Amino acid sequence: MKPSKSPNTGQPSVFHTSRRRFLATTAMGLVALTASGARAKLLFGTGLPWDSGSIEPPRQVLPGPWTFFTPREGELVEAIVERLIPADDLSVSGKDAGCAVFIDRQLSGHYGTSDRLYMKGPFQPGLPTQGDQTDLTPAKTYRQGLKALDDHCRRTMNGKSFTDLSPEQKDKLLTAMEAGEAKFEGPVGSGSLFSLLLQNTMEGFFADPIYGGNRDMVSWKMIGFPGTRYDYRDHVLKHNQKYTLPPVSIGGRGDWARKG
Amino acid sequence: MARKLPHKDVVIVGLGWTGSIIANELCDEGLDVVALERGPWRDTATDFNIGYAADELRYNSRQELMLRPAQTTVTARNNAGQTALPMRQFGSFHPGNGVGGAGVHWAGITWRFSPADFRLRSHFTERYGAQAIPDDMTIQDWGLTYEDMEPYYDRFEYLAGVSGKAGNLNGQLQDGGNPFEGPRKREFPNPPMAQTYGPTLFAETAAKMGYKPFPIPSSLLSRTYTNPLGVTMGQCTFCGFCTNYGCANYSKASAQTTVLPVLMRKSNFELRTLCEVLKVNLDSTGKKATGVTYVDTSGEELEQTADLVILCAFMLDNVRLMLLSGIGKPYDASTGTGVVGRNFCYQMANQVVGFFDPAKYNFNNFIGGGATGMAIDELNNDNFDHGPLGFLGGGSTRCAPIGAEPISKRPTPPGTPAWGSGWKKAMRDSYLSNLSVGCEASSYANRGNFLDLDPTYTDRLGRPLMRITFDFPENDVKMSAYVTKKVGEIVRAMGAQQAVEYPRTGPWSTVPYQSTHVVGGTAMGADPSTSVVNPFLQSWDVPNVFTVGANVFPQNSGFNPTGTVGALAFRAADAIRSHYLKSPGPLVHA
Ligand SMILES: Cc1cc2nc3c(=O)[nH]c(=O)nc-3n(C[C@H](O)[C@H](O)[C@H](O)COP(=O)(O)OP(=O)(O)OC[C@H]3O[C@@H](n4cnc5c(N)ncnc54)[C@H](O)[C@@H]3O)c2cc1C
Ligand code: SF4
Numbered sequence: 001m002k003p004s005k006s007p008n009t010g011q012p013s014v015f016h017t018s019r020r021r022f023l024a025t026t027a028m029g030l031v032a033l034t035a036s037g038a039r040a041k042l043l044f045g046t047g048l049p050w051d052s053g054s055i056e057p058p059r060q061v062l063p064g065p066w067t068f069f070t071p072r073e074g075e076l077v078e079a080i081v082e083r084l085i086p087a088d089d090l091s092v093s094g095k096d097a098g099c100a101v102f103i104d105r106q107l108s109g110h111y112g113t114s115d116r117l118y119m120k121g122p123f124q125p126g127l128p129t130q131g132d133q134t135d136l137t138p139a140k141t142y143r144q145g146l147k148a149l150d151d152h153c154r155r156t157m158n159g160k161s162f163t164d165l166s167p168e169q170k171d172k173l174l175t176a177m178e179a180g181e182a183k184f185e186g187p188v189g190s191g192s193l194f195s196l197l198l199q200n201t202m203e204g205f206f207a208d209p210i211y212g213g214n215r216d217m218v219s220w221k222m223i224g225f226p227g228t229r230y231d232y233r234d235h236v237l238k239h240n241q242k243y244t245l246p247p248v249s250i251g252g253r254g255d256w257a258r259k260g
Numbered sequence: 261m262a263r264k265l266p267h268k269d270v271v272i273v274g275l276g277w278t279g280s281i282i283a284n285e286l287c288d289e290g291l292d293v294v295a296l297e298r299g300p301w302r303d304t305a306t307d308f309n310i311g312y313a314a315d316e317l318r319y320n321s322r323q324e325l326m327l328r329p330a331q332t333t334v335t336a337r338n339n340a341g342q343t344a345l346p347m348r349q350f351g352s353f354h355p356g357n358g359v360g361g362a363g364v365h366w367a368g369i370t371w372r373f374s375p376a377d378f379r380l381r382s383h384f385t386e387r388y389g390a391q392a393i394p395d396d397m398t399i400q401d402w403g404l405t406y407e408d409m410e411p412y413y414d415r416f417e418y419l420a421g422v423s424g425k426a427g428n429l430n431g432q433l434q435d436g437g438n439p440f441e442g443p444r445k446r447e448f449p450n451p452p453m454a455q456t457y458g459p460t461l462f463a464e465t466a467a468k469m470g471y472k473p474f475p476i477p478s479s480l481l482s483r484t485y486t487n488p489l490g491v492t493m494g495q496c497t498f499c500g501f502c503t504n505y506g507c508a509n510y511s512k513a514s515a516q517t518t519v520l521p522v523l524m525r526k527s528n529f530e531l532r533t534l535c536e537v538l539k540v541n542l543d544s545t546g547k548k549a550t551g552v553t554y555v556d557t558s559g560e561e562l563e564q565t566a567d568l569v570i571l572c573a574f575m576l577d578n579v580r581l582m583l584l585s586g587i588g589k590p591y592d593a594s595t596g597t598g599v600v601g602r603n604f605c606y607q608m609a610n611q612v613v614g615f616f617d618p619a620k621y622n623f624n625n626f627i628g629g630g631a632t633g634m635a636i637d638e639l640n641n642d643n644f645d646h647g648p649l650g651f652l653g654g655g656s657t658r659c660a661p662i663g664a665e666p667i668s669k670r671p672t673p674p675g676t677p678a679w680g681s682g683w684k685k686a687m688r689d690s691y692l693s694n695l696s697v698g699c700e701a702s703s704y705a706n707r708g709n710f711l712d713l714d715p716t717y718t719d720r721l722g723r724p725l726m727r728i729t730f731d732f733p734e735n736d737v738k739m740s741a742y743v744t745k746k747v748g749e750i751v752r753a754m755g756a757q758q759a760v761e762y763p764r765t766g767p768w769s770t771v772p773y774q775s776t777h778v779v780g781g782t783a784m785g786a787d788p789s790t791s792v793v794n795p796f797l798q799s800w801d802v803p804n805v806f807t808v809g810a811n812v813f814p815q816n817s818g819f820n821p822t823g824t825v826g827a828l829a830f831r832a833a834d835a836i837r838s839h840y841l842k843s844p845g846p847l848v849h850a
Contacts, residue, residue, distance in 0.1 A: 041301060043524065043531040055307045058315060084679040090688060111322060118329035118348045122716065126345040129338060129769040133345055171680070178678070198679060206666040207317040222684075223691040225626055225666050228314035230508065231497035232627040239457035240622050250312050 060251055061105045061212030068107040068139065069100075073146050077103060077197075079163045083170045084201045091222045092215075094201055102204030102213030103142075112139035136187065138196060145193030148184035149177075210250045220247040262553045262561035268294045268530075271552055271566035273537045273581065276361020277822065278808040278829040279572035280515035281419070284489070284523045285833035289841065293529050294564060296554050298331070298536035298573075299358025304516055308364075308506030316665035320504045325365050326350065327357035331536075332719040334576060338731040338767045339708060340593060346717050346725060352769065353776040354504070355574055359533060362574060362776055363514040363822070367503040367630025367662060368479035370422045370513075371819035372413045372827075374641045375406035375442040380815065383642065384652060392652065394735060398603055398705040400814045403786035403795035406442040409827050412834070414445060416826030417477075420513035421485040421493055424448040424477035438474045440637045453482045453496065458623040458695045459634040462659035465754045471636040476658055477823070478631035479513035489522045500663030502630040512630070535562075538723065540569050540585040540805060549587075549805045555721060567844070568804050568836070572829075575811035579711050579781035580726040587802050588782065588792045593710050593729070599792045600782055601711040604728065605816045607777035608701035608736050608764045610655060610744040614756030615673050618693040621755070625664035625692065633660030639743045640818040641702060651738035655701025655818035657747055664691070671696075673758055697751050699743045700775065701764075702818040706733040711781045732766040740764045777821050779813040786848075794848040796835035797828060803846045808832050 066074045078100045085094030094100075110116055114137040126133040136144075153162045153173070162170065176182040178198075180191030204213030206220075208228070214220065220227050227247035235243055246253070269291040272279045283293050302308075302325070318324045327333075327350070335344035356362030376383040379401040384393055393399065426447050427437025452475030455463070463473035480496040487493070496511040510517050523529055537554040541563065551565035571578045582588055582600050591602035616623075635658035637643055646652050663669065671694050676686040714727040732740075744763035751759040764774075785791030788800040793812055799805040808829045810821045817824075839847055 041533045043301065043533065055302075055309075057309070057312050058318065085684065086681050088681045088684065090681075090684050114348075116328040116330050118333045118346045120346070120717065120720075124343065124345060127338075127342070127767075129767050129771070130336060130345045131351055131769075131771045132348060174679075201679075203317060203321060203667050206670075207321075208315055210315075211317055219666065223666060223670070223688050225664065225691070228501075230310060230314055230499040230501070232499070232624075233454075233495070233497050235624065235627055236454045236456055236498055239460060241624075242622060243624055243627075250315060 058208075058210050058250060060210050061101065063101070066104050068104045068112060068142075072150070073142065074100060074104065075163055076146050076149065079170065080174070080197055081201045081204070083167065083174055084198060085205055091218050094205060096215070097205055097218050098209075098213040098215040099201045099204035102207065102211050103200045105212050106200065106203075107139050107142060113137050134187075138200075141188050141193060141196055144186050145184070145188035145196075148186045148188055149190070149193065152182060152184055152190070208250045216254055217247045217249055262563040264563045264565065268292045268564060268566045270294070270568045270570065271296065271564050272570045272572055273552060274298070274361060274571070274573035274577065275359050275515065275531060276356060276572060276574060277363035277515055278825060279361070279570075280519040280523060281826065281829040282570055282572060282808060282833045283529060284519050284526075285830070285837060287523065287526045287529045289837050291528065294566070295529070295531045296535045296537050296552070296564065297359055297531065297533050299327075299356075299533065301533045302358045302360055302364060302506070302516065304506065304508065304510055308508045310508035313505060313508040314499065314501040316501070316667050319365070319501070320665060321667055323350065323354060323504070325356070325358065325504075325506060327355040330720065331357070332725065334726045334728050335714045335717050336728045336730070336770045338729070340729055344714055344727045344729070347770050351771040352774050353778055354773065355576060355776065359520070359531070360515045364506050364516065365504050366514070366776075366822065367820075368512050369631040369660070369820045370417065370420060370477045370479045370823040371656070372409070372441060373406070373817045373819055373824050374440065374643075376642050377817045378402040378404060378406050378409065387642065388647060392646070396707040397652075397733065397735060398707050400603075400705070400783065400785060400790055402784055402814060403791065408795075409824070409831070410442070410445060412827035412830040413823060415830045416823060418449045419487050419489065419518050420479045420826070421449050421481050421487055421518070422477050422479055422513070423450040423453050423475075423482035425452050425475055427474060436474060438635070438637050439472050440640065440643045448477065450482045450485055453478050453480065453632050455634060456498070456624065456627050456632065456661060458625065458661050459632070459659045461754050462695075462697060462750070463634040466636050466750055469750065469753060471638050471750075473634045473636050476631055476633045476635045476660055480629045480631050481511050481513070487518055489519065491518055491521050493517050496629055498627045498629055498632060500626045500628050501665065502628070503662050537573065537581065538584070538721070540571070540581060540587060540802075542585065542587070542802060546586070547802055549802050568806070571805065571807035572809065575778055575781060575809045576726060578807045578809045578811040580713075582782055582792065582807070583711075583713050583726070584723060587799055587805060590712060591710050593708060596707055599790065602790075603705035603780040603783045603814050604709050604711045604730060604778070605703040605705050605780045605813070606730065606768070607703050607775045607816055607820075608655065608732065608740045609774040610699040610701055610740050610747070610764050611762045612697050612744060612747045612751045613671050613760045613762070614695045614697070614751040614754060615690050615758040615760070616693045616695065616756050618689045621693045623661065623692060623695050625661045625669070625695070628661035628663045630662050631660065632662075633658050639699065639746055649742065651735045651742065653702035653704055653736065653739045653818060655699040655743050657697060657699045657743070659695065659697045661695075666691070674760055695751075695754070695756070697747050699747050700777075700818065700820060701736070701740060701743060703736055703779070703816040704733060705780065705815040709733070731768050732764060737764070737766055775820075777810070777816065779810040779816045779821060782807060782811045783814040784812040785814060788850045794846070796847045797832040798835070798840070798847050800846075800850060804844065806832055806836070
């Protein structure tokens with residue numbers, strides 16, 4: 001075996017044949033995995049493999065038709081996120097911030113299908129300390145849960161649908177769902193649907209706008225989060241002083257775009 | 261049948277923190293080293309690109325850099341009477357995946373354990389008498405001393421460029437450092453990081469109360485630094501997207517920023533990514549490993565023979581590979597015999613959240629990083645008299661603003677609604693004016709807490725998942741209640757209108773994130789009847805197998821583990837280089 005150059009010093013690295021003698025010496029050769037195709041990557045003493053495209057940059061979610069929701073589901077979710085995050089003097093509503101669009105796009109990706117999670121059976125009911133043990137992906141939870149919500153409304157609200165209710169009635173029903181007290185039919189309980197809706201709505205409201213929610217960084221401006229600025233060295237020692245620069249997102253800032 | 265590949269001197273399983281350190285050391289010895297890593301290649305410019313590294317949804321909420329449970333997970337239960345069920349998504353801890361391992365997205369708090377930690381049972385017995393240690397508490401000594409570890413702590417700290425202030429230099433206490441730490445031979449390689457308002461207020465208040473605050477030892481760099489391997493890192497910018505994220509500034513020490521630029525250029529090093537090791541192969545005597553079998557992404561099984569097998573696959577997979585390969589006797593909790601899987605421990609994560617008057621306090625919590633902040637150590641380990649208290653152990657207390665990405669970090673006072681205008685106002689008011697002080701505390705081994713193979717659930721390849729049987733022992737719950745109350749006093753003294761105490765209580769839940777400081781399962785020690793590896797991390801049963809990781813801790817200290825894990829990696833490499841290669845075989849005779 002040849003001694004290697006150690007790149008930091010330019011000196012040959014320590015190499016003791018005596019120490020190696022005990023080790024079975026096999027000719028060193030490049031292991032060709034060509035027979036098995038480009039399955040695994042072999043990286044030899046060639047320096048750092050700057051493998052461009054090894055990770056994908058996020059893509060800006062574009063406005064447009066629903067990618068997961070049916071029109072009815074979209075309507076329902078918009079009505080819900082508008083109550084979870086209502087328009088008031090602090091911000092626009094969850095709907096106007098794009099939370100429903102965010103949820104729709106998330107559900108048509110790997111998040112919706114739980115592709116990355118452990119989804120092998122057997123599925124057995126567990127203890128609260130064991131986490132979610134259902135085979136319901138977020139996509140299924142929305143599809144079945146929203147239908148159960150619609151049915152529940154028609155059944156208990158004199159045939160009215162959720163979208164027909166007054167803001168107060170909507171809040172009352174959402175509160176009952178939050179407590180798991182609204183009795184839904186089917187596999188998705190009202191409490192599970194509510195907690196997923198709340199989690200995803202908040203994700204949409206606070207995530208980078210590139211994912212379709214938090215339009216115009218509305219939540220960040222409201223709370224004073226500067227987003228992706230990445231360098232605060234000049235403010236570390238400015239104790240108890242307001243940070244005044246406006247937020248920036250992965251896609252930049254609205255006022256960077258050319259006007260007109 | 262697995263296809264056989266040409267022989268290598270050394271095969272390293274996993275190229276995270278420890279794998280990179282050992283690989284580099286053994287390459288310097290002239291050995292042919294191959295590392296097998298189950299995840300992809302990752303590097304700063306491509307994977308933690310500054311254009312999109314600061315993405316909370318992708319990296320924190322969806323855990324993009326971490327192990328996907330679809331690949332492998334664990335099952336969990338609180339006691340042997342329950343049926344363990346799979347962690348379908350990771351919650352309580354977040355194992356890493358891919359080159360750099362969890363070291364890519366760690367927080368960077370880099371401690372040395374207390375001298376007493378390494379001889380814990382002896383220490384408690386000497387100070388409080390044997391009866392102070394409960395019968396079911398299976399804590400033990402490590403088989404080495406702090407003095408044995410000192411040179412290797414030093415090497416890891418200089419490799420990583422740790423920023424901090426010594427509290428004890430060669431036995432002389434130093435102002436501004438941790439007065440409880442073991443003696444260091446020299447200062448930290450870099451000065452402490454600058455401090456934002458929150459930790460400054462914490463330190464001032466704690467000092468007035470008689471505590472001795474000091475800067476958290478941090479693997480986020482306070483200045484530009486070139487490490488002994490010649491790799492240069494940049495100054496941390498307090499970007500606030502640190503824990504759970506890769507660093508786009510080359511400021512957080514990881515395999516990528518400290519070792520790989522050198523290791524990857526060595527002609528006697530080879531890395532195979534997207535290759536998951538299935539087991540260590542033993543010869544017919546069962547006392548010698550012949551190499552490992554692994555699978556690539558096509559599903560083909562390959563056999564890599566080697567003279568030395570080093571498991572650096574993070575503690576969970578290290579223990580699982582030992583169990584799957586039949587190395588060491590599995591632990592049987594009902595009889596208390598056997599060793600592999602024994603003494604699985606965790607970390608008691610306690611917290612106090614302070615809500616301050618928004619008109620007067622602005623902490624700008626988004627300015628931060630995983631290891632910025634100030635700490636006190638009076639409440640840790642055996643730094644206070646446990647005689648009258650009825651429990652053992654404690655934790656390191658620190659005010660460490662890690663960032664304030666708003667999907668996950670916008671606490672509201674108890675009683676605040678979770679949605680609607682009332683929520684919005686309360687959330688907005690507390691966003692910049694809340695401040696947390698945490699106490700990361702010890703977790704002591706208990707007879708009923710262990711790891712074994714699950715009888716029901718398998719990974720995508722049909723191999724049994726590892727099963728965790730764990731709950732917080734009464735001792736640790738009492739300790740948590742005590743230290744959290746003390747921390748609450750400090751937060752109130754800082755001026756919080758409300759200090760909400762969250763001492764860790766049982767039962768252990770797999771759902772909320774606590775820490776990725778799972779430890780134990782293949783304890784190191786001087787006695788093979790209670791340990792799996794000797795004090796050089798060499799298997800007692802199969803001496804050409806070493807394992808490096810927190811799996812060798814016999815129990816956990818009130819500190820984050822990686823400073824000690826990194827030091828142990830250097831120590832094992834040194835033992836292999838200076839002793840094992842001269843005379844392959846057991847380094848310690850039992
Ligand atoms: C969010 C987070 C924050 C943390 N913060 C801190 C902190 O502040 N301070 C601290 O001390 N510690 C911290 N830690 C813990 C720290 O990251 C680990 O202790 C450290 O990375 C352990 O090093 P390791 O080499 O044992 O494992 P890793 O660095 O995880 O490397 C193990 C490697 O082995 C690979 N592997 C596993 N199984 C196989 C297999 N079968 N075949 C092939 N490859 C395999 C993995 O993909 C991985 O790349 C944190 C961890 C996390 C996740
Ligand atoms: S806080 Fe510092 S070390 Fe951490 S990711 Fe940001 S720049 Fe890097």
